[in-house]
Amino acid sequence: MPAGxxxxASHKLxxxxxxxSRRFDRLQxxxxxGAPR
Structure with missing residues (x-):
């Protein structure tokens, strides 16, 4: 696989x-x- x-960019994205998604899971x-944050 050519590392370009x-x-x-795709890896960063x-x-x-x-x-x-992790933050959304934590928020959900x-x-x-029902914890006040």
Whole structure:
């Protein structure tokens, strides 16, 4: 697999999406529990 700028950009985007999904999961869990944050 050629390691180019496009691959790096896609990897960075994937990491960003994972971080956002993780934050959303945490937010959803907090809402379901009803913890004031």
């Amino acid at each position: 700028p496009s691959v790096g 994937m990491r960003c999406c994972l971080d956002v 869990a907090g809402l379901s529990v």
